Amino acid sequence: MTSQSEHGQEQGGELIPKVYDAELVSHEDSEAVDRPRGPVIRRLAVECTGYVLRRVRESERTARWRSVLAYRLRKLPRDVGRLLWFMVRGHGRWIGKAWTWATHGDLRADVRAARLAGDPQARREAQEAIRADAKTRWAKLGIALRRSVIGAAVALALLVVLALFEMLFDRADMPRWLVVVYEVRDFLGAAIRLVAPWLLVVGPVGWLVAAVWEGRDRTPGAGWLTQPDRDDADSWVDERMISRALAHLGIAPLNAFFKDGGQLVYLIAPRKDGDGTFARVRLPLGVTAGMVADRRDTLAANLGRAALETWPTKADEDGVLDLWIADKGSLGGGAGDWPLLHDGTVDLFDGVPFGLTQRGLIINAPLFEANWLIGGRPGQGKTSALRTLTLGAALDSTAELWVFVMGESPDFEPLRPRLTRYRMGMDDKVAADAVQALSELTEEMERRGRTLGAQPGQPPKVSRKLADRAGLGLHPLVAAIDECHELFQHRKYGKQAEELAVRLIKRGRKYGIILLLATQSPTKDSIPKEITRNVSCGVAFAVADHIANDGLLGAGKYRAGIRATELRMKTDRGTCVAVGVTDEAWELVRTFYVPFEDGLDLVSPIVARALAQVVENGRTITATAEEDEAEPVDPLADITHVLNGEARVRTQTVLVRLATLNPAEYDDWTFTDLSAVLSEAGAEPVKSHGVKVVRADAVAAALAARARAEEPERHGEANGDRPGSRGVLPNRLPRQNPPSGQREQGSGSRTGKSRECRESPANRGSECTPPDSLPVEDDGPRDRGRDGP
Numbered sequence: 149m150t151s152q153s154e155h156g157q158e159q160g161g162e163l164i165p166k167v168y169d170a171e172l173v174s175h176e177d178s179e180a181v182d183r184p185r186g187p188v189i190r191r192l193a194v195e196c197t198g199y200v201l202r203r204v205r206e207s208e209r210t211a212r213w214r215s216v217l218a219y220r221l222r223k224l225p226r227d228v229g230r231l232l233w234f235m236v237r238g239h240g241r242w243i244g245k246a247w248t249w250a251t252h253g254d255l256r257a258d259v260r261a262a263r264l265a266g267d268p269q270a271r272r273e274a275q276e277a278i279r280a281d282a283k284t285r286w287a288k289l290g291i292a293l294r295r296s297v298i299g300a301a302v303a304l305a306l307l308v309v310l311a312l313f314e315m316l317f318d319r320a321d322m323p324r325w326l327v328v329v330y331e332v333r334d335f336l337g338a339a340i341r342l343v344a345p346w347l348l349v350v351g352p353v354g355w356l357v358a359a360v361w362e363g364r365d366r367t368p369g370a371g372w373l374t375q376p377d378r379d380d381a382d383s384w385v386d387e388r389m390i391s392r393a394l395a396h397l398g399i400a401p402l403n404a405f406f407k408d409g410g411q412l413v414y415l416i417a418p419r420k421d422g423d424g425t426f427a428r429v430r431l432p433l434g435v436t437a438g439m440v441a442d443r444r445d446t447l448a449a450n451l452g453r454a455a456l457e458t459w460p461t462k463a464d465e466d467g468v469l470d471l472w473i474a475d476k477g478s479l480g481g482g483a484g485d486w487p488l489l490h491d492g493t494v495d496l497f498d499g500v501p502f503g504l505t506q507r508g509l510i511i512n513a514p515l516f517e518a519n520w521l522i523g524g525r526p527g528q529g530k531t532s533a534l535r536t537l538t539l540g541a542a543l544d545s546t547a548e549l550w551v552f553v554m555g556e557s558p559d560f561e562p563l564r565p566r567l568t569r570y571r572m573g574m575d576d577k578v579a580a581d582a583v584q585a586l587s588e589l590t591e592e593m594e595r596r597g598r599t600l601g602a603q604p605g606q607p608p609k610v611s612r613k614l615a616d617r618a619g620l621g622l623h624p625l626v627a628a629i630d631e632c633h634e635l636f637q638h639r640k641y642g643k644q645a646e647e648l649a650v651r652l653i654k655r656g657r658k659y660g661i662i663l664l665l666a667t668q669s670p671t672k673d674s675i676p677k678e679i680t681r682n683v684s685c686g687v688a689f690a691v692a693d694h695i696a697n698d699g700l701l702g703a704g705k706y707r708a709g710i711r712a713t714e715l716r717m718k719t720d721r722g723t724c725v726a727v728g729v730t731d732e733a734w735e736l737v738r739t740f741y742v743p744f745e746d747g748l749d750l751v752s753p754i755v756a757r758a759l760a761q762v763v764e765n766g767r768t769i770t771a772t773a774e775e776d777e778a779e780p781v782d783p784l785a786d787i788t789h790v791l792n793g794e795a796r797v798r799t800q801t802v803l804v805r806l807a808t809l810n811p812a813e814y815d816d817w818t819f820t821d822l823s824a825v826l827s828e829a830g831a832e833p834v835k836s837h838g839v840k841v842v843r844a845d846a847v848a849a850a851l852a853a854r855a856r857a858e859e860p861e862r863h864g865e866a867n868g869d870r871p872g873s874r875g876v877l878p879n880r881l882p883r884q885n886p887p888s889g890q891r892e893q894g895s896g897s898r899t900g901k902s903r904e905c906r907e908s909p910a911n912r913g914s915e916c917t918p919p920d921s922l923p924v925e926d927d928g929p930r931d932r933g934r935d936g937p
């Protein structure tokens with residue numbers, strides 16, 4: 149029991165402690181009480197300090213201000229000297245202004261000008277203006293003085309009366325309003341006593357600050373106050389630098405603007421943008437972005453940059469300047485390795501890695517729903533760029549690729565196994581095949597239109613899903629034509645090629661037909677205007693003039709400062725100006741380069757990968773990419789053929805027969821052409837019965853002599869590289885010409901190599917040649933090779 153009363157009561161078998169004194173506390177307070185106090189406070193302090201320190205350290209602004217502060221401390225002596233100089237100059241300017249005011253300097257200048265101009269009327273008026281001004285000035289001064297004296301006298305009289313009244317009467321006996329007046333007087337007196345000593349200090353300081361302000365540097369901007377001494381000072385561009393550079397361009401309205409103390413409005417203050425600085429400036433009245441772009445060299449020099457590193461272009465309005473300035477030297481060096489060099493695939497609907505922008509970002513160039521026009525002076529990287537795009541397309545296993553090279557160049561040889569059509573050469577046959585291909589592409593476009601229309605929901609364009617359905621034949625079809633000016637300027641096929649290409653460019657995009665054109669010569673004659681107008685992606689490597697520039701990039705681009713004329717031959721090889729490849733108005737692109745030259749072939753492994761992908765994805769493509777190369781036209785052999793075993797045939801008849809045999813080649817032949825070929829071979833036409841005839845024995849002798857002459861040449865070729873070839877071709881390079889045996893048969897017939905037959909735009913609906921077929925007689929399109937994957 150005793151123990152129960154001391155320790156508590158027992159309830160239900162449990163001992164309840166006895167409470168002698170207590171206080172009601174909340175749950176939180178009780179928790180706080182329960183926790184040991186010391187560690188909590190310490191932890192809180194540590195956490196707070198850590199948070200503050202982190203914020204301080206992380207804050208970019210703090211870092212910047214620290215750097216500015218350190219810079220200013222280092223520059224303190226120079227700044228103090230500068231401020232002193234401003235103060236002196238400020239006083240000087242005030243004195244100058246006071247002197248001008250006091251002596252009516254501006255009006256006197258008018259008098260002087262009138263005297264010099266010999267205009268007595270203007271002079272008299274200016275002198276009268278001085279007199280009137282002086283009179284008004286003194287009158288105003290008199291009024292101000294009078295008002296001040298009267299005011300001071302009234303105030304003094306009031307104070308004296310108040311003082312006397314206070315001497316005579318006690319304030320307690322005064323009426324309330326009078327007490328208030330005394331209180332106001334006392335308050336004002338106290339305030340003046342308090343402020344006066346401060347005024348003695350603040351007054352002179354304010355005076356000095358005003359003098360410094362008056363004497364401040366009035367050149368544009370005020371960056372000197374904040375610009376820190378940075379490690380990357382070379383890259384540092386600020387408003388002051390830009391304003392100063394613009395102020396010294398020699399553009400009259402800009403000069404006047406700055407002379408009058410104008411300050412430019414920066415719609416976007418200079419900010420880091422990739423490997424450079426970007427700013428957007430509203431230009432003053434009378435100045436356009438084009439005027440600044442015209443003085444790009446001076447602007448670049450003023451900014452301490454190369455012209456290529458300075459890009460003044462028009463923003464949305466003519467009066468707004470977009471200025472991008474590269475960090476010094478950042479545009480040197482190539483774009484690095486192509487991201488798909490060693491692995492990776494492409495979805496053509498997403499684009500192909502093409503190069504690095506000036507901002508250092510990779511451009512995934514759009515291919516689907518796009519057409520490209522690539523151009524520039526020789527040897528600047530057009531073909532390589534075209535090849536990179538085609539290689540990218542090859543890595544999309546659904547894409548079908550056609551390539552036409554209108555010149556003797558092996559740049560696309562390694563791609564051959566992946567190409568559905570490939571023609572290369574300078575002869576008319578390649579041009580004829582290219583036109584044929586364009587014509588078939590337009591037919592294919594119509595077919596695709598019908599196929600799309602038959603799909604549920606009538607989709608307006610090909611989608612990835614539709615392209616993947618092999619049965620529909622809506623896969624991406626990329627047709628690349630290198631040196632396309634040769635085609636568009638072709639005396640026979642040029643016009644037709646132009647019409648077909650324009651139709652394809654205008655309408656083929658949504659059907660997955662993509663045209664890539666590259667040219668050395670982007671003039672208005674070589675590249676039809678309609679093509680320039682309608683291609684979505686324009687790429688200009690170094691070009692010679694504004695005509696070529698706008699021919700590739702679109703009208704008005706040169707004017708707007710988007711200029712590939714600034715790119716230097718050789719130095720800027722591989723760098724181009726491109727429009728339409730990103731959402732930006734233009735890009736300066738360092739293109740990726742996949743080498744195929746000097747024995748280094750990195751293209752073939754990619755093609756091998758592409759082929760493997762095609763097989764892996766269940767598409768059918770065989771290594772029979774070697775198209776049946778057309779046998780080069782052999783006029784001598786053709787003449788023998790049309791002589792038909794007759795001993796003599798009239799030249800007129802030979803010409804008619806030749807035109808029937810091969811209209812593409814001989815349709816426009818005249819006697820001169822025939823005679824030239826025969827004379828060169830030593831079988832010139834002779835006169836017989838008053839008409840010119842071709843003698844069969846002379847032609848046969850000429851053919852035999854040629855065969856004898858060619859024999860050692862062929863042996864020589866077998867033992868070494870062919871002269872004039874660019875780059876080293878892979879071993880598996882297919883034969884370009886038919887075997888000599890076939891040539892000697894000289895019948896003018898064409899040979900068709902073995903190939904597999906699958907459905908393709910080219911052969912869809914037509915009969916296929918069985919594998920290992922014998923020479924075919926047909927003269928129609930001969931490169932109906934294997935289909936697209």
Ligand SMILES: Nc1ncnc2c1ncn2[C@@H]1O[C@H](COP(=O)(O)OP(=O)(O)OP(=O)(O)O)[C@@H](O)[C@H]1O
Pocket residue numbers: 482483524525526527528529530531532533668721722723738739740741745
């Ligand atoms: N992006 C690049 N980076 C580095 N070098 C390049 C690049 N593109 C091209 N080159 C170099 O320039 C050379 C010429 O390139 P390419 O054949 O593509 O020029 P082109 O403009 O097509 O010339 P042409 O008009 O004579 O056909 C290449 O062999 C290569 O050495």
